[in-house]
Amino acid sequence: MNPLAGADAVARLLAAVPKAEIASSPVKDYPTIRLAAPADLLLAARLLKGDLGFMYLEMVTAVDWLGPVNLGGFVCGGNSNPLSRKPAAPPVSPVPGPGVSYRPMLDLLWSFGNLGENRKIFLRLELPRDRAEVPSLTSLFAAADWQEREAFDLFGIRFTGHPNLIKILTPDFLQGHPLRKDYVHAKDRYDEE
Amino acid sequence: MGIILDKFPLIAKAIPGGQVVLTSTDYIIDLGRKYSLWPLTFGLACCAIEMMVAYAGRFDFDRFGVIPRPSPRQADLLLIAGTVTKKMAAPIVDIYHQMPEPRFVMAMGSCANCGGPFYDSYSVVKGIDRIIPVDVYIPGCPPRPEALIYGVMELQKKIMRMKLERGGGATVQAEKGSRDPAGEDA
Ligand code: SF4
Numbered sequence: 001m002n003p004l005a006g007a008d009a010v011a012r013l014l015a016a017v018p019k020a021e022i023a024s025s026p027v028k029d030y031p032t033i034r035l036a037a038p039a040d041l042l043l044a045a046r047l048l049k050g051d052l053g054f055m056y057l058e059m060v061t062a063v064d065w066l067g068p069v070n071l072g073g074f075v076c077g078g079n080s081n082p083l084s085r086k087p088a089a090p091p092v093s094p095v096p097g098p099g100v101s102y103r104p105m106l107d108l109l110w111s112f113g114n115l116g117e118n119r120k121i122f123l124r125l126e127l128p129r130d131r132a133e134v135p136s137l138t139s140l141f142a143a144a145d146w147q148e149r150e151a152f153d154l155f156g157i158r159f160t161g162h163p164n165l166i167k168i169l170t171p172d173f174l175q176g177h178p179l180r181k182d183y184v185h186a187k188d189r190y191d192e193e
Numbered sequence: 194m195g196i197i198l199d200k201f202p203l204i205a206k207a208i209p210g211g212q213v214v215l216t217s218t219d220y221i222i223d224l225g226r227k228y229s230l231w232p233l234t235f236g237l238a239c240c241a242i243e244m245m246v247a248y249a250g251r252f253d254f255d256r257f258g259v260i261p262r263p264s265p266r267q268a269d270l271l272l273i274a275g276t277v278t279k280k281m282a283a284p285i286v287d288i289y290h291q292m293p294e295p296r297f298v299m300a301m302g303s304c305a306n307c308g309g310p311f312y313d314s315y316s317v318v319k320g321i322d323r324i325i326p327v328d329v330y331i332p333g334c335p336p337r338p339e340a341l342i343y344g345v346m347e348l349q350k351k352i353m354r355m356k357l358e359r360g361g362g363a364t365v366q367a368e369k370g371s372r373d374p375a376g377e378d379a
Contacts, residue, residue: 170316171280178315185315190279190323 007031009052009121017044023124027109032122038134044123045110045140054112054121057141060148061109062155066129066181067102104129106155110137127157129180136162154179198222202358219356226269226295227349228258233268233292235285237275240302240335244274247338257345265291270348271325276304276311277318289325295355298327299344303334310334327371 010031014020019036026032035041048054110123125134136159137144148159149168156177159165167174176183201218205211236244248254248261262268265288277285289298300321303309308319321327328351331344 169280171278174279174315183315188279190282190318 009048009054009119012052013044013047013121016047020044023122025124027111027122030120030122032124035123035125038125038127041110041123041125041137042135042140045112045137048112048121049140052114053116054114054119056113056115057137057143057147058111058113058120059109060137060144060151062151062157062179063107063109064129064155064179064181065101065103065105065107067100069182106132106157108132108134108151108157132157133160134158135160136165138162153177156180198357215357222357223353223355226355227352230257230259230270230297230345230348230352231262231268232259232270232272232299233263233265233288234261235271235273235275235288237273237277237281238302238304240274240304243335243338244272244301244341247341252338252342254342254345257342257349259345265289266293268292269295269297271296271298272301273298273305273321274301276309277321277324278316279318280316282318282324285321286324297329297348297352298325299329299331299348300327301331301341301344302336303332306330306332322371330371 010022010033013033014022017033017035017040020033020040021036023032023034033044035044105126106129108125108127112121112123113119114121127134132155134157136148138148138159139161145162145164146168148157148162149165151157152159152162152165153167153169154177170178171188173188175186178185202215205215205218234241234244234248236242246252248259254260259270265271269292271285271289271292273285289296298321300306304311304317305321308314308317311317312319318324329344329348331340333340336344
């Protein structure tokens with residue numbers, strides 16, 4: 001039994017990672033830590049895997065907080081491609097809604113499991129939508145490969161250092177990243193009447 | 194065998210009394226096809242669970258001669274059970290063309306019929322009749338095993354109307370859409 005698991009793991013993480021804090025919006029009642037910058041991710045993950053026994057990367061996903069979108073009459077270019085360095089798409093503005101703080105941010109989420117002690121810990125990190133770039137965890141966890149490809153495919157998050165960052169779920173002809181709130185579906189060959 | 198069956202109507206018609214031979218041969222061949230419908234089970238989503246139930250003990254598809262096959266080369270019936278995504282569409286067309294004639298297609302569930310609950314989705318094909326011809330549509334979300342059995346029985350009725358004179362298929366082969374002009378000679 002690793003005495004450092006559980007609350008101690010959170011304390012160790014908070015001590016080791018600069019400006020990390022306990023997230024105000026935890027995932028259920030699991031310990032959830034919000035990182036301050038993408039650069040902290042590898043540090044935290046290395047600590048989790050090496051010292052604290054969280055050997056299992058369960059999930060890499062994200063939430064787009066743009067909220068309901070007013071595209072302002074702009075239809076075809078909403079599907080920005082973060083891999084191409086073309087001029088950015090015209091800005092879209094979130095429609096304010098009650099109770100939820102919509103903002104042009106992607107909230108990334110990693111889930112780490114410690115199978116020996118049956119514990120979980122979550123990391124969160126907010127990134128601006130148009131510069132969503134984080135270091136890839138593939139050097140530490142092989143499981144990160146497909147998970148990160150999925151997050152790239154559906155959200156357009158760029159994982160730097162990933163060996164093979166290509167689409168995994170959507171067909172090749174699909175433009176854009178469907179789980180982004182400003183995704184616009186362009187008709188393809190299966191949509192014709 | 195296929196060549197003999199193709200040429201047989203011509204030969205039978207040329208000899209007196211050949212029509213009798215032809216219709217009896219039709220009947221025997223159709224009977225054989227009807228009671229040995231081997232499906233390539235193509236479970237894609239939740240409907241596949243219901244399809245598995247139909248094969249299992251309580252509903253026992255085997256008594257209709259419906260025995261699941263793992264390879265399209267051995268199958269007569271393509272049983273599409275579930276949601277067809279756009280990424281899966283091309284493999285389905287490939288598999289359809291790998292099956293030997295005569296081949297039949299059943300669309301099981303709302304998803305395979307028309308897109309079902311994912312009608313507005315960016316990634317779902319809105320009905321497999323957009324990519325391959327369909328013989329029987331089974332509505333429901335998911336259809337109960339009884340509905341699946343009813344679908345197979347309807348297909349059996351359709352097979353009984355097949356004639357050597359008209360070539361291999363139950364009806365004329367179409368590129369896509371429904372292959373069920375009910376009036377052809379019901
Ligand atoms: S029709 Fe309903 S049960 Fe069948 S695959 Fe679609 S959603 Fe699932």
